[in-house]
Amino acid sequence: MEKNKAILPNILTWARKKSPWILHFNSGGCNGCDIELLSLLTPSYDIERFGILNEASPRHADILVCTGPVTEQVRPRLKRIYDQIPEPKWVLAVGSCSCSGGVFSGAYNILGGIDKLLPVDMYVPGCPCRPETIIDGIIKLVESIQ
Amino acid sequence: MTRIVVPIGPQHPLLKEPISFLISLDGERVVNSSLRLGYVHRGIEKLAQQRTYVQNVYLIERICGICSHIHTTTYCQAIETLLGLDVPRRGLYIRTLLCELERIHSHLLWLGVLAKNIGLDTIFMYSWRDREIVLKMMEEISGGRVSHAVNIIGGVRIDLDADRLTMLESGLNDLNGRVEELIGTIERDRSFAARTRGIGKLTLEDVKSFCVVGPVARASGLDIDLRRDAPYAAYHELEIEVPVMNEGDVWARSMIRMREILQASRLAKQIIRTLPKGPVSTTAPRKVPPGEVVSRAEAPRGEVFYYLRSNGSQQPERLKIRTPTLTNLITLPEQLKDVQMADVSAVIAGVDLCIACADR
Structure with a gap:
């Protein structure tokens, strides 16, 4: 029994590392990073080889991938989606505008970065990000899972 | 009779971007629907008034990640008109090439998104695989896959050498074969036809009363295309034929768009063959003389309209942007009437949503 208790967390971590499911949410971005994120599913990039699946429901996801500077209207929705993701969860900010507001800094309707609202675990800069950069960000985030 | 209201969005597997629909159902039939916009409103028009004309080129490109080049084209065109600049022909040709x-x-x-929404994942994978060819071509000539930063006020930033032109020509030939295969598939495939034929109908009267533009209008029999009707950039020197169909359903829209791909690749080849020699840009002054101007261009989704007012300083006094997606979006409640719940996904995909454009 004691031995099993020690093994269980290891199994959980192993399972999480092998199948990190992502939830994509456009928090007010320009679509540039979003289509690059979607093209990860297609044959040229194929992130399913890492066990990564683009999941439709927040309740099935592990990693929230946000693209955009968080507009005022999207803000409560983003919080709600984050709250719906079961623990443990991670947040990946994709694109310069979701890292810091980027080109939209100073606009009246934006918050200026995901980290103003949610704890961000990994930042992927780029305007827009290349698919390889996004893969790199997700893999580095997955590797950091303990 | 109790009616069920189904919310779709802002976060939903159907939608790549946040927009919200409320769909009232009577059984499986849609009786009423409403949509809510503004989730991606960043305030770009206001932001553009606070930045200089040159900085705005970078900002305007971020209105939309899919049709980024057409926005900068329209914007630069407006300023060039105000300045009275004579853009070199080679610059205009390269600009047009990127548009196509x-x-x-x-x-x-779009074909990939529609196919994914109606459950045909194979077509989604194939069309997005073939799309990588274009992205690679654009990356090779400009350095960017989806945002190219090609336009500057007074011309373009890049020049094409003989190697690049050969690469473009062979890439387009490769692509043509694949697109024809895709057209054959969606023309003959019975399940594709079953999911798209007779769905999301818009009559010619509807199209006219809603001021619909682009492929959605052309699929309902309205013969409009700015590239032919009010040529900008280098279009007046190119041969353009506009595909028009009368069915007005999602199937017709797919066929129109697929034919436009072939036509765009023909145009691109024309440009490659007849690319004039000379410089690609002229120097533009930083200050723009006072005045107002309207600039229009044919984006992949229809007509983009820019209104610009200058007060003689380095910053625009007002920049108004009207995108084709917004006009096409407001027809959705009309299109959704009386369709089955399972077909809602096909109708929503059929108009080619780009919320980032619509909300700005």
């Missing part, structure tokens, strides 16, 4: 490559990229992307 972007059209191919946008339409292939």
Whole structure:
């Protein structure tokens, strides 16, 4: 029994590392990073080889991938989606505008970065990000899972 | 009779971007629907008034990641008109070439989204695989896959050498074969026809009363295309034929867009063959003389309209942007009437949503 208790967390971590499911949410971005994120599913990039699946429901996801500077209207929705993701969860900010507001800094309707609202675990800069950069960000985030 | 209201969005597997629909159902039939916009409103028009004309080129490109080049084209065109600049012909040709490559990229992307929404994942994978060819071509000539930063006020930033032109020509030939295969598939495939034929109908009267533009209007029999009707950039020197169909359903829209891909690739080849020699840009002054101007261009989704007012300083006094997506979006409640719940996904995908454009 004691031995099993020690093994269980290891199994959980192993399972999480092998199948990190992502939830994509456009928090007010320009679509540039979003289509690059979607093209990860297609044959040229194929992130399913890492066990990564683009999941439709927040309740099935592990990693929230946000693209955009968080507009005022999207803000409560983003919080709600984050709250719906079961623990443990991670947040990946994709694109310069979701890292810091980027080109939209100073606009009246934006918050200026995901980290103003949610704890961000990994930042992927780029305007827009290349698919390889996004893969790199997700893999580095997955590797950091303990 | 109790009616069920189904919310779709802002976060939903059907939608790549946040927008919200409320769909009232009577059994499986849609009786009423409403939509809520503004989730991606960043305030770009206001932001553009606070920045200089040159900085705005970078900002304007971020209105939309799919049709980024057409926005900068329209914007630069407006300023060039105000300045009275004579843009070199080679610059205009390269600008037009990028417009057409972007059209191919946008339409292939759209086909993938539609196919995924109606459950045909194979077509999604194939069309997005073929889209990578265009993206690679655009990356090779400009350095960016989806945002190219090609336009500057007074011309373009890049020049094409003989190697690049050969690469473009062979890439387009490769792409043509694949697109024809895709057209054959969606023309003959019975399940594709079953999911798209007779769905999301818009009559010619509807199209006229809603001021619909672009492929959605052309699929309902309205013969409009700015590239032919009010040529900008280098279009007046190119041969353009506009595909028009009368069915007005999602199937007709797919066929129109697929034919436009072939046509865009023909145009791109024309440009490659007849590319004039000379410089690609002229120097533009930083200050723009006072005045107002309207600039229009045919984006992959229809007509983009820019209104610009200058007060003689380095910053625009007002910049108004009207995108084709917004006009096409407001027809959705009309199109959704009386369709089955399972077909809602096909109708929503059929108009080619780009919320980032619509909300700005």
